[in-house]
Amino acid sequence: MPELPEVEALALDLRGRLDGRAITDVHLAAFSALKTYDPPVTALAGTLVDDVTRHGKFLDIDASGLHLVLHLARAGWVRWRDEVPATPPRPSSKSGLAVRIVLDDGSGLDITEAGTKKSLAMYVVRDPQEVPGIASLGPDPLTDEFTRETLAGILEREGRKQIKGVLRHQGTIAGIGNAYSDEILHAARMSPFRPANAIVDDELDVLYTAIRETVGDAVDRSRGLAASELKGEKKSHLAVHGRTGEACPVCGDTVREVSFADSSLQYCATCQTGGKPLADRRMSKLLK
Structure with missing residues (x-):
């Protein structure tokens, strides 16, 4: 997408x-x-x-x-x-x-x-x-209006919602989808299931920096490319998204996946969840 x-x-x-x-x-x-x-x-x-x-x-x-x-x-x-x-x-x-x-x-x-x-x-x-x-769009993460305080207010309002879904919701933050939310959370070394309102203080700083840098760097790399080149450029710079089974470029652990009805997320357990794999509900049902 x-x-x-x-x-x-x-x-x-x-x-x-x-x-x-x-x-x-x-x-x-x-x-x-x-x-x-x-x-x-x-x-x-x-x-x-x-x-x-x-x-x-x-x-x-x-x-x-x-x-x-x-x-x-x-x-x-x-x-x-x-x-x-x-x-x-x-x-x-x-x-x-x-x-x-x-x-x-x-x-x-x-x-x-x-x-x-x-x-x-x-x-x-x-x-x-x-x-x-x-x-109904939320704030654009690359504008001057998207400050650390803006993000803090969003996380507080979203309460116990999982941060992965908060980042993807266009009415909350504009422009971030499935791929870049995975990349942001990997850069922030944060579980996609972490409750939004539990992200405070130093973790808030880390997440804010990860959002600005991950999206900003991708824009900088894409600027000046023709439409025909953009898909390849995006894929070549993804660390975890779409790379299930491959080695994490940071720690070397295997990139894992959690599947949902119409989408999936990818993450590194070592980098993001203290080494603990997240439950994949679809696979759990198949194994029963």
Whole structure:
């Protein structure tokens, strides 16, 4: 899933490519992706791209006062095309194409989504705050407003909730998803199941630093890369996420996994839980 660093880099890459270009057409290949009806998609035809920005994990293309907002969900991506086909795409679940944006010089963007679970979303709005997911976002962890005191207040409010879930909740902190929450907690040497309000004093300092540095470093590494390079860059720098069974780069212990219904987390027991493996409820049921 694209998270804050990848969406930030996408916005930067697309800002350079789209600046001053006119949108001539937007083709919907997956009608379920469109979540708004007023203004209609056709209102984008003839608009000039003024800017491309990010709100959490939402990508925002500002075109003559209208905003084409994309949430790439778990398996969505943006692919640049130097030349788009002259024939509009036909709706098809097999192609993976959800939306095609055509520009005035014949180039364009393909918004794709892999897999069968379709949750990619596109909004056409006059103000990004009209998108419910943007209006409810928590603070961005890379802004000056996200201070140690801000984090302390969040952890106190979230009470006994597990810190892994707190970091992932977009209404609490914007932009951090499954991958970077694993990486942050590994950097902080902290259990993903630790209660939020138990993180105080020195541990709070460590967690705050881990959030800022993990996400900030990923943004710095991604800055200037083309969209086609971002997935590989992200994967190559992950310490534990997606590396079940491999050696922890810090201590050499085996990276372990806890599985849930629709996701999983990865961690190092030596670095994060005092050497004690966390209970994997799915595996426990299989072993009974």
